[in-house]
Amino acid sequence: MGCHVSKEHDTKPMTEPEKPEAQAPVPAVPTTGQLEIATPAPGAAFRETLGGRHPDSLTSIGNMGALLINMGKLEEARPLLEEVLQAGREALGDRHPSTLILIGNMGMLLQQMGKLEEARPLLEEALQACRETLGDRHPSTLRSIGNMGVLLQQMGRLEEARPLLEEAMQASRETLGDRHPSTLGSIGNVGALLQEMRELEEARPLLEEALQACRETLGDRHPSTMGSINNMGLLLREMGQLEEARPLLEEALQAKRETLGERHPSTLGSINNMGLLLMDMGKLEEARPLYEEALQASRETLGDRHPSTLTYINNTGALLKQIGKLEEARPLLEEALQAKRETLGDRHPSTLGSIGNMGALLKQMGQLAEARPLLEEALQAQRETLGDRHPSTLISINSMGGLLKSMGMLAEAIPLFSEELEGLVELRGMEYQETRGSANHLVQLLRNAGQHDEATALAAKHDVCNDSDDDSDDDGSDDDGSACACTCC
16 A cells, blocks of 8 residues: 655644534514514605604614625614614513514624624523513524524534524424424524534534525525535535535535625635635645635725634635745734634634644744744643544644654654544544544654554554655654644635
8 A cells, every 4th residue: 555654744724614604594674563564665765754763764774784784784784773773672662572683683783793792692682582572482582592502603602502503493393394494594503513513424414404405495596505505515525525515615606706796794705615625625826816805805894803804814824824935924823813812712712723823833933932832722722622522622732742743852742643643533534634644644753753563553553554664754854734724604
């Protein structure tokens, strides 16, 4: 068999996918109580003829706000939703069903703007009031349950999000049926959460169900269908099935460009995700213009501190690191890390990825002493928050082992590389190229450390190369396969 020997095996870059697309309902126009609508009309016309507080005026204003959100014009939508929410509270009271919809809509807008801490009290208020006034199985309550779960997921509180998203899915199946659009959104939400929790085999049937049903009931170009196509492509990518993932991510991107426009936040997420897949496939030069397109447009439309913009900053920096442009990568990775610490907190999964990225860059630049505290911080926090077998934790284990190896601390590095290999075998299996690279690398390190019996046993166990002629390939220098974390959308 052919030998794949790598000095420090190249784990998957910790670029961030723009997260799987949660199917939280698009802010809805109230359709109950005094704000029930007949036919939408321009808000300005209603203001002039009926006054700003007339129910039809408020309905029209809410419609306009929802339309702007669908167009990705979040800053323009905000004053409209704030106006209609204040009027709803004053005219109907805080517990009226229409007011609860408006509260939820405002929370969802803030969520889409990346203002997660501002969104949380509104979504909590809407959920508690819906449970108390409408009951746990009312459609508005189920929407609020799902919205709260999606917010917690975006905040990195995956274990807290799970029971809410599962509750919404189960109740929607029982009350609305399996093919109702809200049910399909809930199914996709649970699948996306499981995907983020790296329970990939459990996620797959849910995402397949949601995608098939969305295609059949809503059509290929419906926003929910495009989100499901994106999510299925990301799942296949996570499972290492890159060629199978590509046509889905390409389909989602093309459809969004044509239906939503080049600057819509969802389109930017798909541009990023396509770049991420190309990066995984080793097509770095093809990935670069996509990352740069997403980053420039996101800075201009969402602002420098929006979570999606931070994802694109991180990913562009990670790509530049991968192609050896370290000085160009550094200010981007520093910007992403500082902003994430300030906006998301030190323990958010995205922040931990950026901490690891910065440490890996410093290591590659030869600044080992500066790299060590960052890599240690990322690894310890990921063990505590994500668990020892999470893919991001395994990347940090590899990075920490590589740093110790570069510092001449081979005895301390070998247990980390052994732990990483065990995790990859459990997570991916030996058929995965990354796992075989890890096994070959560890066999080599064991031989270099004089542990020949251990090296031979490991090579036999995993059916990998144990040719002593390969000793020359590892001279103790560092090729830097240290991982850099990219994120999807």
